[in-house]
Amino acid sequence: MQKARTKDASAPVGRWGAREAGIIEVATRLFSDKGYDGVTMASVAHACGLSEGTLYNYFKDKSDLAVRASLVAFDAHADEAETIVAEATSLRTGLERLIALELTILLEARGMMRVWLREVRGAQDYPKSPARGVLRRFSGNLIQLFEKFGAFPDPKSGITFSLIRDIVFGSAEHVVWTAYVQGRLDSLDIDRLSRDLAAAYLRAFAIAPRKTRTRTNGKARTTRGAR
Amino acid sequence: MQKARTKDASAPVGRWGAREAGIIEVATRLFSDKGYDGVTMASVAHACGLSEGTLYNYFKDKSDLAVRASLVAFDAHADEAETIVAEATSLRTGLERLIALELTILLEARGMMRVWLREVRGAQDYPKSPARGVLRRFSGNLIQLFEKFGAFPDPKSGITFSLIRDIVFGSAEHVVWTAYVQGRLDSLDIDRLSRDLAAAYLRAFAIAPRKTRTRTNGKARTTRGAR
Amino acid sequence: MQKARTKDASAPVGRWGAREAGIIEVATRLFSDKGYDGVTMASVAHACGLSEGTLYNYFKDKSDLAVRASLVAFDAHADEAETIVAEATSLRTGLERLIALELTILLEARGMMRVWLREVRGAQDYPKSPARGVLRRFSGNLIQLFEKFGAFPDPKSGITFSLIRDIVFGSAEHVVWTAYVQGRLDSLDIDRLSRDLAAAYLRAFAIAPRKTRTRTNGKARTTRGAR
Amino acid sequence: MQKARTKDASAPVGRWGAREAGIIEVATRLFSDKGYDGVTMASVAHACGLSEGTLYNYFKDKSDLAVRASLVAFDAHADEAETIVAEATSLRTGLERLIALELTILLEARGMMRVWLREVRGAQDYPKSPARGVLRRFSGNLIQLFEKFGAFPDPKSGITFSLIRDIVFGSAEHVVWTAYVQGRLDSLDIDRLSRDLAAAYLRAFAIAPRKTRTRTNGKARTTRGAR
DNA sequence: AATGAATGAGCTTTCATTCAT
DNA sequence: AATGAATGAAAGCTCATTCAT
Incomplete structure (x- = not known):
């Protein structure tokens, strides 16, 4: 290839x-x-x-071009996401910026996501390694953000990191798609949307600090502690 | 034949x-x-x-076939959703069942959603009435469920019904898609997933009872009742 | 058949x-x-x-339908032409009416002419007899009109009855077609056109009375002799 | 190849x-x-x-091929027609040669005329300029020939240049078509036919010199002036 | 006789891919 | 390495014609 x-x-x-x-x-x-x-x-x-x-x-062929282009794009996005996580000073602000990044990507490269999904994730025979790696690096940042701040979903809630990722990315995709279909792309207020969504997610993911982290005020303000 | x-x-x-x-x-x-x-x-x-x-x-042509197929599929699903809303005895259980329905639909007809969006919603000249009606009927049920129980998102939260719809449907889509790509479709526990997601959403959507409804004991079982 | x-x-x-x-x-x-x-x-x-x-x-098939329809149409037109010739009191007026008939036919049944030409005259294997007969009957009337009034083109002019037929029918076809293409069909003044064309033709066809007819003063003014 | x-x-x-x-x-x-x-x-x-x-x-597509082919054919023909008009030393000889040209064209490309009319003149959206120009150039030559020799139809005759064009082209088309259908194409004597037709037309079109031209000795006999 | 659903060949057009230069 | 004309396999769609009922 x-x-x-x-x-x-x-x-x-x-x-x-x-x-x-x-x-x-x-x-x-x-x-x-x-x-x-x-x-x-x-x-x-x-x-x-x-x-x-x-x-x-x-x-090699059209698919190869699409895949390679996808990889480059996602690689760049993964870098941005990594930077966001590294620079994040709080779970909330980090989450907001990750969501904003995702929305921006979808906004600018709606079609690329499809290409990725179709040609990269969809192709069984394609050597998964590079694609897997990039994808993992990209969506993994979301999880790392939570881990950085010692925020773990309460096991009893059934919420897993994997589910968090699905919710965050899936919602973003649907929001942009709906706006696109309704011709409202231009009026999307990404900053506000990111804040509102981040806040909602933090309420949703019954977050509990993890023991490893020295958390004095432990249990109490789990949800609020996410601020 | x-x-x-x-x-x-x-x-x-x-x-x-x-x-x-x-x-x-x-x-x-x-x-x-x-x-x-x-x-x-x-x-x-x-x-x-x-x-x-x-x-x-x-x-008439390929598009017509796709549209008609979509309509049939969504019509049936809209009926189910309507029944769920009508029979719901609580916001929580209703939401759980709507999510389960959505997951099931996506499981069985992953690509149909795309077809619908592309051919039905995307076509400007297609007689909107039946398509619009069905879609409204389908996705509208989610909103009607909330209204049935007098549950409205707090305006200050930035959460709107439209956003709720995007989150619920988008997350479901992504969950199924991820499971599909990872070959875990068979092990999806729809019931459990629906319960967990419903619970998360109810925490996420800062729900408040609405004053307009003369329900003296109103506030009581709206937000909290949702728990 | x-x-x-x-x-x-x-x-x-x-x-x-x-x-x-x-x-x-x-x-x-x-x-x-x-x-x-x-x-x-x-x-x-x-x-x-x-x-x-x-x-x-x-x-039998589409072609058969077209051919039979053509025959019927031309049969009717041939009848009209025959009547015109039979009722004609002068070469000029008879010619005017035949031209008007031809223009009218072309105006009303532009496509039929094409069908006739394509399917009837064009088909080598089609039993020529009925089609030939009808065509002969139709276009032959023009010649019979001239014969009825003892008007024969001067052999030295090179004008033959066959050529007369081509000129009369060909011109009519082109006039209508041009008007059609230019969107002027509605403003075609068939009566005036027929008169002008008839007059022009009578000037064109160096007509000489034939000896068989007792028309003593014949020879001189060919054009005028056509009256 | x-x-x-x-x-x-x-x-x-x-x-x-x-x-x-x-x-x-x-x-x-x-x-x-x-x-x-x-x-x-x-x-x-x-x-x-x-x-x-x-x-x-x-x-681009089938229509484009037909149009371009038509243009090529008509362009070449228009050149020939222009030369004929330019070189004409008398109305009669010029007319004879134009008719001969038209007959030759039809003989060689009977169907092309139809294609031209259907695809070029019929298409509203086709950039009219080249097609229009070529057509005008081609059929306009007939008119220019008459103008070159100061020959104008008598307004009282109802004969217009437009009608002259229809008669000349329509007759030629029909002559060739009839010969084709009757299998007489090979025996068409184009030179003789052209001479006879030209003579007939000059008799038919009551030609008068125009006043604008300073031709004091216009000498009245329009028909004869056409010689 | 009448039906009309089924057929399948054939049409125009697109496009990823190849290969001689 | 670059070219770009040539390819040919589809694709969506139409329609004259057939045939079981």
């Missing part, structure tokens, strides 16, 4: 990499706008100022 | 309806599995044991 | 003939409006209040 | 143009023989030794 990199590690790779990166950048924009089926290889080539055949020197 | 007009005079309609219903049933399964673009008219015809042209005796 | 007429010569034939005539009438209207390719057997059946299969009890 | 890009740098355009021209040539022949509906893209491709898809690299 991977295009045979030249033996020389220096410039050629860079050159080559630059060309590849350029294609991916263009393709990402197109996929985001029009979705997988709405993009033709010809349109990608044209937008790159290349010929169709050239694309096949860099990517 | 078989003409088989029964002797009974009213039968033809039934027969014809049966054929149509049969096609819709097959198409629903295919759309659910593969999505709109993944299904060809030829594949539907083949799966029905019919020729391609025959489909066009029953459905 | 001909549908097996029932043995009984009386009513059944009439009945059957009436049904057939009805179909032809409807088909003629449709062909005239939309042309051969613009008409589907289904549309004919629907317009007749019949089912598609029934048409095939009366007509 | 053969890729064969010549070494010459300017050649590619030529080559490409040659390929396109080759397709148009083949298509023109087919359209001429069978008419628009009688020609399938597959048949064109096959006749070119190309695959169907290839046609779409050169032409």
